Amino acid sequence: MVSIDVWNASVDFPIFDAKSRSLKKLALGKVGGKIGSEGRVPIIEALHDINLSIKEGDRVGLVGHNGAGKSTLLRLLAGIYEPTRGSSRIVGKVAPVFDLGVGMDPEISGYENIMIRGLFLGMTRKEMEKRVDDIAEFTELGDYLQMPLRTYSTGMRVRLALGVVTSIDPEILLLDEGIGAVDAAFLGKARDRLKDLVARSGLLVFASHSDEFLFELCDTGLWMDEGQVKMQGDLREIVTSYKGYDPYERFTPETLDRISQAPVLSGNGGE
């Protein structure tokens, strides 16, 4: 059973500057004694007292202002940060797509990048070799896969990254904003594949500022504000209170059409 549970978790970043990172400070500090807060490392509390329970089949859209803690939360869910207080339990194979530039080597070819990313996500070389054709077909990159990655456009990199994570049958898919660089046709394809994945087994957490993407991929919402969960529930309600307007009023009919697989809005389309 795939699930993520987080109990009272906080993530505190120590802010080391040249002084507090230095050994000298540590050694001399003992002698001189601590003066007020000078001896302490200042801390930024990126996440505060988070309680979450995400279960199989959930597709959660993450919204919030810049610096609200969306990316940090995603990294907490990925197991990259362990909570400094509280606890978390992640059951399932995690596939994160955060920064598309990271973990990809611009000098080597698309194929080799596929291989490395797959290995990083816990696959073996043989398993990846089997999937390469599938990825090539899905990404529609064709012969470009032989070219070094530095010749790729941003959208092509997104395709590659999405191709890899969706091909390895992940159970927990974590997407950060930035996948918006792909064109509409590919997005439709990606959406089908992602939905398929989540339906098979798994869950999705997706952080984005674009209403359209959120509604295409997610059904529930989570509003982060100043490192805390401000609201959690139905995506439409969340976005309405976050943005101050009902997002459905601003969608074009075509978008609504696409989203309308969800039963909620059938009567609500159009402006």
Add this chain to the structure above:
Amino acid sequence: MRQAWAHRELWGHLGWQDIKQRYRRSVIGPLWITISMGTTALALGLLYSQLFNEDTSTFLPYVTAGFVIWAFILGCVTEGTDVFIANEGLIKHLPAPITVHVLRLVWRQVLFFAHNMIVYVIVVAIFFTSLDHPYKLGSDPVIKPGLSWNILLVFPGFALLAINAVWIALLFGIISTRFRDIPPVVNSFINLVFFMTPIVWHAGVLHRVTGDQGGGNWRLLIAELNPVYHYIEVVRAPMIGHPIMWHHWAIVGAFTIIGWTLALVALRNWRARVSYWV
């Protein structure tokens, strides 16, 4: 650690990639590693054999072997202090055990070492006739037994060295991610270690300096108290037919146990903190 072993294909692949990568756009390719090592060892060997007035045919293989091993230690220590800082992006973006980065580093250095061994093989082939029988290394009073089947000891010796390289990179990596003064300290200190260690000179010289044969024991301590000397000797002695001294093995073994204990304690306590510190 066990998780990292499960990821062996990953770091194995990445290590290879690092090497291929470095020479992707160059013509001679990986041979550059060998060539640069060859010229350095040759120059140092010739220079110091003249300075110390030693016989080039035995001194040059000695310097080459020592220098090849030193390059491995140097790479593991200096890059080890930097291992998590340099991989910040990967650590923050992909949930893989941090030991993967350490193993990738050591594996890459092992591959470099293998490249450099070509130089050693060439040098030994050239001077084989002066090494295959008991010989004296310059002014060293101890007679060297010459090359024999003992040369096979180089494999366990190097394996031991590589095992030590892992804990060194792991421990130094964790500490210097937290305290950023460590890498510059290590980098400036390591040059001193190079000159303090019998690599371009040999421990026998210490006898000559004191002017007697064996009475100058306190000077020998300069070498004996230096842990790097023991590490080098474990691999170097079989490579050039020097007598195998078991006390080097014992000391290196003790360091292995102590070092791994420290590194595992550090790993247990601070593994989760590394992603916060980078």
